[in-house]
Amino acid sequence: MQKIRLGRTGMIVSQLGFGGIPIQRDTEDEAIAVVRRCLELGINYIDTANGYTTSEERIGKAVAGKREKVIIATKTGGRTREEVEKHLDLSLKRLQTGYIDLYQFHGVNNDKHYNAIVEPDGLLSFVEKAKKAGKIRHIGITSHQIDMAKRAVASDLFETIMFPFNFVTDEAATELIPLARQHDVGFIVMKPLAGGMLDNARIAFKYLFQFPDVVPIPGIEKVHEIEEIVGILENSPLMTAADKAEMTRMRNELGKEFCHRCDYCQPCTAEIPISTVMTSPSFAKRLPEERFYTDMIAKAMEAAGKCVDCGKCEERCPYKLPIRQVLKDRIEWYDNKKKEYFARKGIS
Numbered sequence: 001m002q003k004i005r006l007g008r009t010g011m012i013v014s015q016l017g018f019g020g021i022p023i024q025r026d027t028e029d030e031a032i033a034v035v036r037r038c039l040e041l042g043i044n045y046i047d048t049a050n051g052y053t054t055s056e057e058r059i060g061k062a063v064a065g066k067r068e069k070v071i072i073a074t075k076t077g078g079r080t081r082e083e084v085e086k087h088l089d090l091s092l093k094r095l096q097t098g099y100i101d102l103y104q105f106h107g108v109n110n111d112k113h114y115n116a117i118v119e120p121d122g123l124l125s126f127v128e129k130a131k132k133a134g135k136i137r138h139i140g141i142t143s144h145q146i147d148m149a150k151r152a153v154a155s156d157l158f159e160t161i162m163f164p165f166n167f168v169t170d171e172a173a174t175e176l177i178p179l180a181r182q183h184d185v186g187f188i189v190m191k192p193l194a195g196g197m198l199d200n201a202r203i204a205f206k207y208l209f210q211f212p213d214v215v216p217i218p219g220i221e222k223v224h225e226i227e228e229i230v231g232i233l234e235n236s237p238l239m240t241a242a243d244k245a246e247m248t249r250m251r252n253e254l255g256k257e258f259c260h261r262c263d264y265c266q267p268c269t270a271e272i273p274i275s276t277v278m279t280s281p282s283f284a285k286r287l288p289e290e291r292f293y294t295d296m297i298a299k300a301m302e303a304a305g306k307c308v309d310c311g312k313c314e315e316r317c318p319y320k321l322p323i324r325q326v327l328k329d330r331i332e333w334y335d336n337k338k339k340e341y342f343a344r345k346g347i348s
Ligand code: SF4
Pocket: 267, 268, 269, 270, 271, 272, 274, 306, 307, 308, 309, 310, 311, 312, 313, 314, 323, 324
């Protein structure tokens, strides 16, 4: 597989990376087999995070004995020094390694969290010390919010940026990717399949392969999924006129209800995490079932039931989505799925 330079990190990584969220749903043996198959196919960039439950530990087992051949990127969602320190120690232990190639601040979407990182003696200075101590080789940041991502790139404080990018959520193409090139910041693509909303992997990856200096990291649960994507890259990566027509058709079809997770609709009067509820079907495809029905999504759905119908979110949504109706539809869909899950598990 072709390799590219990941911005100023100077690391040479495969043109396609591995996203470690969905292996949480596998058995441990399946998860290890998936990671090893990726390595066999020439993928050397492995992404995970402290927050992905079993993912780091499974990756650690899969790459044991091959550590030097693999570039491991993980993340901390810690917002205090104590949390970041705890997460870093845990990541090193779970990944069975003495160093992390790329350590990223995870999901930095607002000023409060960003400032806690960059302020004097803040989280970044702590992570820089860990870098000097040899526990970390490079430092990056991830965000879903375009203005925040641009600020992080322009600051020159981070060596990589990870941001959602696909042919439906394509706002990165016009400004963020050119800005990252200008600052020599490595660009990692999260949500190349829009979190599972794009079911045509061939078109989705052909679109992304038009940007030769970005690294998509599709979340992979099964061996056949990564084999399919590598096949697209190796056999017919160029977009044809028919592909472009299909892409336009899919864009139009999804446009009516597709939430880009930009969070411009916030703040919600009833403190509902609107984008989480709107995109809950994609979480259903990625999270282990027990987490989907008991954890963050369960709380988000409960909050959605408290919508006061003020309509302010719809005024702010740049895509003019019918948010209130979609929230109602998602609650109904979730309740039905949850009933079926509880019945299947014998939970009353
Ligand atoms: S309409 Fe509902 S979801 Fe939208 S801002 Fe008001 S309370 Fe929040």
